[in-house]
Amino acid sequence: MTKPSWFNRLSILFGLAFLYLPIVVLVVYSFNGSKLVTVWGGFSTQWYATVLANPSIIEGAKVSFLVAAVSATAATILGTLAAVVMVRLRRFRGRALLNGMLLAPMVMPEVVMAVSMLLMFVTLGIDRGPLTITLAHTTFTLCFATVVLQSRLVELDPSLEEAARDLGCPPAKAFVSVALPNMVPALVSAWLLSFTLSLDDLVISSFTTGPGASTLPMKIYSQIKFGVTPEINAISTIILGIVVLGLVAAQLVSRRSEQRVSAA
Amino acid sequence: MQSYISIENLAKSYGVVTAVNNINLGIEKGEFFSLLGPSGCGKSTLLRMIAGFETPTSGAIKLEGADVTDVPAHRRPTNMMFQSYALFPHLTVGKNIAFGLQQDGLEKSEIRKRIDEVAEKLQLTALLDRKPAQLSGGQRQRVALARALVKRPKVLLLDEPLGALDKNLRTETQLELVRLQRELGLTFIIVTHDQHEAMTVSTRIAIMKQGQVLQVGSPAEVYETPRSRYVAKFLGETNVFAGGRAERSGEELRIESDEAGGGVRAAFTDRVALDRPFWVSVRPERVELSTSGSGLEGTVEQLTYTGVERHYRVRLNSGATLDARRVNLGAESDLRVGDRVFASWSPQASRLLAE
Numbered sequence: 001m002t003k004p005s006w007f008n009r010l011s012i013l014f015g016l017a018f019l020y021l022p023i024v025v026l027v028v029y030s031f032n033g034s035k036l037v038t039v040w041g042g043f044s045t046q047w048y049a050t051v052l053a054n055p056s057i058i059e060g061a062k063v064s065f066l067v068a069a070v071s072a073t074a075a076t077i078l079g080t081l082a083a084v085v086m087v088r089l090r091r092f093r094g095r096a097l098l099n100g101m102l103l104a105p106m107v108m109p110e111v112v113m114a115v116s117m118l119l120m121f122v123t124l125g126i127d128r129g130p131l132t133i134t135l136a137h138t139t140f141t142l143c144f145a146t147v148v149l150q151s152r153l154v155e156l157d158p159s160l161e162e163a164a165r166d167l168g169c170p171p172a173k174a175f176v177s178v179a180l181p182n183m184v185p186a187l188v189s190a191w192l193l194s195f196t197l198s199l200d201d202l203v204i205s206s207f208t209t210g211p212g213a214s215t216l217p218m219k220i221y222s223q224i225k226f227g228v229t230p231e232i233n234a235i236s237t238i239i240l241g242i243v244v245l246g247l248v249a250a251q252l253v254s255r256r257s258e259q260r261v262s263a264a
Numbered sequence: 265m266q267s268y269i270s271i272e273n274l275a276k277s278y279g280v281v282t283a284v285n286n287i288n289l290g291i292e293k294g295e296f297f298s299l300l301g302p303s304g305c306g307k308s309t310l311l312r313m314i315a316g317f318e319t320p321t322s323g324a325i326k327l328e329g330a331d332v333t334d335v336p337a338h339r340r341p342t343n344m345m346f347q348s349y350a351l352f353p354h355l356t357v358g359k360n361i362a363f364g365l366q367q368d369g370l371e372k373s374e375i376r377k378r379i380d381e382v383a384e385k386l387q388l389t390a391l392l393d394r395k396p397a398q399l400s401g402g403q404r405q406r407v408a409l410a411r412a413l414v415k416r417p418k419v420l421l422l423d424e425p426l427g428a429l430d431k432n433l434r435t436e437t438q439l440e441l442v443r444l445q446r447e448l449g450l451t452f453i454i455v456t457h458d459q460h461e462a463m464t465v466s467t468r469i470a471i472m473k474q475g476q477v478l479q480v481g482s483p484a485e486v487y488e489t490p491r492s493r494y495v496a497k498f499l500g501e502t503n504v505f506a507g508g509r510a511e512r513s514g515e516e517l518r519i520e521s522d523e524a525g526g527g528v529r530a531a532f533t534d535r536v537a538l539d540r541p542f543w544v545s546v547r548p549e550r551v552e553l554s555t556s557g558s559g560l561e562g563t564v565e566q567l568t569y570t571g572v573e574r575h576y577r578v579r580l581n582s583g584a585t586l587d588a589r590r591v592n593l594g595a596e597s598d599l600r601v602g603d604r605v606f607a608s609w610s611p612q613a614s615r616l617l618a619e
Contacts, residue, residue: 162317163350165337167364181354
């Protein structure tokens with residue numbers, strides 16, 4: 001391996017700075033003692049105390065995490081079913097159409113999806129609240145979950161399930177006892193991906209919510225309208241911490257199961 | 265008489281493609297039966313229908329007289345060893361082997377006993393706690409075999425089981441399979457495209473082409489008396505010449521062949537209609553070459569030394585080529601490239617073939 005040149009080092013430095021400088025600034029200023037966002041007033045954790053004492057923020061966080069957890073779980077289950085159909089049934093009428101429809105939400109403008117879902121909920125007369133947000137989030141995270149699970153299922157030898165059936169296992173049980181355990185890393189990443197996507201969604205949540213059900217991003221957004229406070233920095237840092245922890249956990253899970261499967 | 269396994273008018277098509285075309289086969293208990301053919305001949309589809317993974321378009325599969333055509337794979341008394349081995353990567357060797365027994369709801373102690381038994385037979389005892397990823401190719405192959413055998417199936421199905429092994433290990437494993445099969449007295453059906461493998465392990469071979477069975481017989485039968493040009497060429501090497509006018513004298517036929525450039529003698533048979541196009545074939549090892557005498561005249565064009573044998577390629581005066589072989593008994597070859605030679609063989613070495 002050749003040593004990185006000065007140019008390589010410099011470009012990496014610039015790249016990382018470009019990506020992470022704003023986040024570093026955010027984290028640093030969340031520990032600002034001053035009330036003014038851009039003026040450093042010494043180290044302090046007072047804004048974290050303020051956040052934790054703010055019932056509105058805590059309420060928003062609760063809604064957000066609940067919606068994210070439920071919709072991520074639903075998206076992972078539905079995504080698994082969709083992936084099985086797409087991968088295992090090679091030929092059926094409407095396969096190409098289904099495939100396209102599964103992937104379309106990835107590129108569809110979020111506003112379009114949000115408006116259409118609002119219209120649907122209104123038409124069906126469903127009261128808007130945490131339930132409608134969850135349904136909407138399940139819909140748009142489903143395609144991401146499907147893509148992740150589909151790519152794993154393609155790699156999985158179909159004769160594994162055949163072997164299980166051959167050894168006396170009914171088809172559904174064969175899938176659960178042989179295919180699913182070998183998809184754990186993909187299931188975890190599909191769930192985490194759906195969870196994070198749901199957690200930071202603002203547009204679809206705003207359109208499909210009702211009175212009394214505001215997610216954290218919605219609360220932050222409405223606070224920002226009155227100016228950025230150091231409190232926002234603290235909330236953002238907490239969310240950042242949770243996401244980083246989740247990513248590290250996912251990484252560890254997939255690495256461990258990879259070692260279990262492939263390495264000696 | 266009803267066979268142990270009987271396959272009756274079995275057919276399978278995928279849309280307009282016919283994979284298996286009206287096959288009838290009877291396989292007896294305790295046989296080591298091969299389905300041999302090139303890729304795409306339908307042999308794997310046939311095996312998968314016997315296992316229950318594919319539903320036949322028409323026809324029936326019977327096991328000990330009972331129709332199992334519509335019995336799903338998990339309720340059939342057959343077990344399969346997969347080409348990819350299909351070992352469960354998340355389970356240890358021991359749990360892989362136990363999997364099938366657990367499905368049957370056997371007692372823990374009984375499962376333990378049967379695993380130990382099969383592990384000992386296949387030298388897997390030391391590997392029971394390993395994961396499949398930690399095994400060599402040969403070890404994985406043995407685990408796959410153990411997992412299928414531990415269920416004590418009525419029929420063991422093997423789908424190209426040795427394809428992933430290197431040549432030396434493969435020969436060793438073929439003999440091992442035969443030994444196991446005799447010892448257990450089980451019925452084995454193996455799918456292979458390797459004619460050498462089929463000859464080595466089988467009691468009988470079915471040679472398949474384009475979804476049909478062309479000929480069934482013991483290795484010696486199909487090699488010595490192939491009924492068609494395809495079978496003769498597929499099993500080993502052979503010289504084939506188009507036959508012309510044939511004259512019978514007693515138990516012998518004298519056949520004029522323009523392709524061979526002369527007359528060829530053959531034992532009389534009524535199996536092949538001589539008023540339709542037919543061919544005469546002779547195996548290279550049955551051809552004798554001499555520098556004087558009679559027979560088909562030609563020139564040695566190529567000489568190959570393989571260690572066990574010397575291979576001669578002779579360009580006959582008619583323009584056709586003829587292959588001949590001599591076992592290497594230590595002496596130098598008296599024939600060189602460019603020598604004039606006469607090729608001859610006994611009438612019993614000639615085979616008459618239909619299309």
